Every structure is written in structure tokens, then in C-alpha cells.
Amino acid sequence: MTDNPIKTRTEGHILEVTLDRPKANAIDLATSRIMGEVFTTFRDDPDLRVAIVTGAGQKFFCPGWDLKAAAEGDAVDGDYGKGGFGGLQELRGLNKPVIAAVNGICCGGGLELALSADIILAADHATFALPEIRSGTVADAASIKLPKRIPYHIAMEMLFTGRWLEAEEAARWGMVNRLHPADRLMDEAWTMARLLASGPPLVYAAIKEIVREAEDMKFQDALNRITKSQFATVEALYRSEDQKEGARAFAEKRDPAWQGR
CATH class of the missing domain: 1.10.12 (Lyase 2-enoyl-coa Hydratase; Chain  A, domain 2)
Structure with a gap:
């Protein structure tokens, strides 16, 4: 389907999953359910060993929840499908490596999606934030995960203020494994994926x-x-x-x- 918001391709034992919902790659309930099916298939297929998740284009990885869809009736507590929001956060028994290739703006639920991966590679222009505080809500999964991943005080500042981190600062605090030029990001993600796919x-x-x-x-x-x-x-x-x-x-x-x- 040309209008499918999730594009996939495989090479050997590797699955690439691309979130492709113009203009910003935001996730609504229907998209989350598709992602849940994709990652469940990845989990259960013995021939697939490594997954890469990324966003289409070079501006947005994912800004998280689709507020426009929410305004049109998507309930925040609706049916996200298998694996919860984005198909990864709550997917039980996912015992295979997942690489997030963050190609641009990564905030809110998009950052929570990236944090659900095992390895995070980012373009050197990527930016990161948890802006939920500004709309009077809580970044629930990030409140659990982020203080365990980076220094507590930095995580709390992000949660309390919603401030943005440039790619270099995110790397300095250990939020991402390494940075790459935008035009090299996917090549580097695939290099990492092939290395992992060759392992046990x-x-x-x-x-x-x-x-x-x-x-x-x-x-x-x-x-x-x-x-x-x-x-x-x-x-x-x-x-x-x-x-x-x-x-x-x-x-x-x-x-x-x-x-x-």
C-alpha cells in the first residue's frame, strides 16, 4: 500500500522499519497498531535477527503522539496495539537487538520510542526533548527510562522544563551511542546491523x-x-x-x- 505509514525492507537477517507519515512522522493509534504488528512479526520470525527503526526524510525522526489526530478523536488512552505506543515499549519477549537511527527531531513519544531501542545512532543535526510539560501532561515512559539512562539531574531538567538538547549534548550525556553526518546515518546503522546480524x-x-x-x-x-x-x-x-x-x-x-x- 502506498499510503501505509510504515515502510519495511529486509536484507538477510535485518529488518528496516521506517515511519513515514508526512509532515512530521507523528504516531496516531492506527499507526501504532501497525508498528505493533511489524515488531511482533520481527520478534517471532527466527530468520530476522536485528531491526533498525528510523523516520522518513531528514527533518523528523518522530515527534511522538499525533496531536491533530487526538483533536479529531484519537484517545490518549486508546488502543495502541501490540507492544503499546509505537509497538516497542511494552512488547514482551523481544530478545533481539533493535537500533534506532534518529534522523532529525526526536521528542515526546518519539524519544520514548528511541529509548526503547538497544542502540541509538543519531544524525549530527538531530535534536531531543520532552515537551509534554508545556501541554500539562507527563512523559510517562520517559519518566521511568530516562533517569536510568543519563545523569539524573539532566533527565529531570528535561522532564521539568521541556528544554531541547542538540545532538552533541545528547551524545555527551550518553543518550545516544554516536553521531554521524546526516548523509551517512543509515549507512552506519546498516553497518552496525550487519555486525550484530553476524553474531550469535x-x-x-x-x-x-x-x-x-x-x-x-x-x-x-x-x-x-x-x-x-x-x-x-x-x-x-x-x-x-x-x-x-x-x-x-x-x-x-x-x-x-x-x-x-
């Missing part, structure tokens, strides 16, 4: 489950869960053909051929 998918799954589940656990409790085989992904890894392949490849001084099983 079962190990990525174990890493993501451990990081997610251990976030609110004491260190020893989390470690005990690993040693007692209480993480499903870790148990699957230790019983896998890939585990044997890794050992064989090391002994034979060659690159391993990961199968994800």
Missing part, C-alpha cells in the same frame, strides 16, 4: 532477558537465577548447537556459523 542470536537473547529481568533485582539474586537455570534464554543457549559451534570454531581458529538453535 541466542547470546543476544540471553543478554536482553538478563538485562531486562535483572534491572530491579539485587546482583546476587539475578546471578542465582542464571546459575539455577531460571532464565529460559540462558538455558536454551547452554543446550544449543550454537554453543557447541562456538567452542568448535574457537578450537579450529575459524569464524563460527551461527544458526540460532
